[in-house]
Amino acid sequence: KRTLIASLIPSETITQDTAPFLTNKLDDVIHEAYLLGVFNSCILDWYARRFVELHVNFFILECLTVPNPSISEKKFQRVVNISGRLAAVDNRFASWAEKVGVPVGSVKSQTEKESLLAELDAVVAHLYGFDTDDLEVIWDTFHTTVDHLPNLDAVLDHFERWA
DSSP states (O other): OOSOOOOOOOTTOOOOTTSOOOOOTTOOHHHHHHHHHHHTSHHHHHHHTTTOSSOOOHHHHTTOOOOOOOTTOHHHHHHHHHHHHHHOOSGGGHHHHHHHTOOTTOOOSHHHHHHHHHHHHHHHHHHHTOOHHHHHHHHHHSOSOOTTSOOHHHHHHHHHHTO
């Protein structure tokens, strides 16, 4: 369903050698949450699909362009909030969630999760400078079976609210 699957991994967890990972040596959880949100957007995933065949290798990861807004930008802050809420699913992430400023386990339903994912895509699209035509192209060309993407109408509704 997705090409680029980013996740917040609890400490003392082992990953496979084919799973590239980034470490946060500066303990900058705000930028970590921002990057997690952009990496989990359908916007960046669509772009990554243009280059990835089997695995997201570091040489591909290094070439992905990520918007770099000011930390005071409301869209930056919203990406941090959404990705933080989606990532902090249980108490393994309590310390991280506290630093990000989100409650643990705050996403209570699938409907709420879907709405947050649609909003994440809309906000990230704004950060890339996209318009509604760009979003339609992404949804039309993502994959032959796009039933797993957030509803485009929901993304466009959020996109208009963030304009």
